[in-house]
Amino acid sequence: FIDNNISVGSTGDLPQAPAKIEAYKARLTKLLSMDYTDALIKQGRNAKGHITSSVANTDRELDKIDGALQEVRDRSGMEYCYYSIQFHQAYWEAAQKIFPEETLYADMLKKVNAGIARLGTLEQLYAKAEANRIEHIKNTRLPAPVVKDAILEKVLTSGFNKLYGAARNVSALKAVLTQNGWTTLRNSLTGIVTGRERSAKIAYKGSDGKCYLLPDYVFIREDYVGGSFINTVAVFNGLDGEEMLCENVK
Numbered sequence: 001f002i003d004n005n006i007s008v009g010s011t012g013d014l015p016q017a018p019a020k021i022e023a024y025k026a027r028l029t030k031l032l033s034m035d036y037t038d039a040l041i042k043q044g045r046n047a048k049g050h051i052t053s054s055v056a057n058t059d060r061e062l063d064k065i066d067g068a069l070q071e072v073r074d075r076s077g078m079e080y081c082y083y084s085i086q087f088h089q090a091y092w093e094a095a096q097k098i099f100p101e102e103t104l105y106a107d108m109l110k111k112v113n114a115g116i117a118r119l120g121t122l123e124q125l126y127a128k129a130e131a132n133r134i135e136h137i138k139n140t141r142l143p144a145p146v147v148k149d150a151i152l153e154k155v156l157t158s159g160f161n162k163l164y165g166a167a168r169n170v171s172a173l174k175a176v177l178t179q180n181g182w183t184t185l186r187n188s189l190t191g192i193v194t195g196r197e198r199s200a201k202i203a204y205k206g207s208d209g210k211c212y213l214l215p216d217y218v219f220i221r222e223d224y225v226g227g228s229f230i231n232t233v234a235v236f237n238g239l240d241g242e243e244m245l246c247e248n249v250k
Contacts, residue, residue, distance in 0.1 A: 001047045001054075001095065008084045014076060017083035021090050028094045051095050051105065058088050058108060062115045069119070073133035078125035085119060088112050140213055140244035142203050145176035152177060152220055152232075156200055159234025168239060169207035173249045176201055177220075185224075196229055197221040203249045204241065211249055212241030 008017050065081045072078050089112045095105040119125060156175035164170050182196040197219045205211050217237035222229040 001050050001091075008080055008087065014079050014083060017079075017087075021083065021086050024087075024090045024094070028090075028097065032097060048099065048102070051099075051102075054091065055104070055108060058092070058112065061085070061088060062111065065115065066118070069128065071132065072129055073136055074129055075126050078129045079122065082119060082122055082125055085112060085115050089116060137243045138245060138248075140242050141248045142174060142176050142201060142213060142250070143178060145178070146180040147177050149177060152198075152200075155220055155232055156202055156218070156234045160202055160204060160236060163234075163236060164204075164239060170239065171205050173203045173205055173211065173246075175203075175218075185221075193224045195221060195223045197235070202236075203244065204239075205246070206239075206241075211244050211246040212239075213244045214239070214241040216240075 008014065061084060065085055068077065068081055072081065089109070092105060092109040092112050095102070096109045099105055153175045157172035160170075160172040160175075165172075177198065177200050179198040179200070182198050184193055185195040185197060186192060187194055200218045200220060202214045202218055203211060204214060214236065217235075219235040221233055221235050223231045225231075
């Protein structure tokens, strides 16, 4: 109870998760087969304090998993939920069996088992992830522009096509400005104005024929030289876009 981490940790730990859970259960079986009547663990002072402090952690994890079920769109995310809750089940099953007099432990095991029942099988979770993915694509849209400026919008689409078009076989469809006005850029040491930028978003068609929204790190930037802002350029940080329906590019 004291030395075991009852969580998956990260998606990178998923391949080892089933074996770790079974190993934990095997340790419980071995312990229950022993005569530990006079052992420190049966006295329970250190173990019980640690177990009771784990209640809040399990409650947080159950809430987190319930929320994730509505949002996770990939198989590994659902596997994380599935194995995480099984870790907690193994933990509270051990607590309940070793300390059957503690009703709190039995209540926590019931709560975790109810959470497992809500999850269902891995195959059901995979289907849920796919349904979430499809729903997210359907609901992904360009935001309404905070201001319209045909010249700056053209800077964005032309800059995108120049940078990625021929090289990645993609094409810009539409850009919108998401910032009304500019953010001044200054040298971090001197405070001297070096330029300005404003945020935007852009939709594009990928090489696979599908449409995508590039939602983050899209800017128009200008240098400040000789008292004037010049060299208007579009700035992007890769093609890590979210799939959207082409019909939603309006």
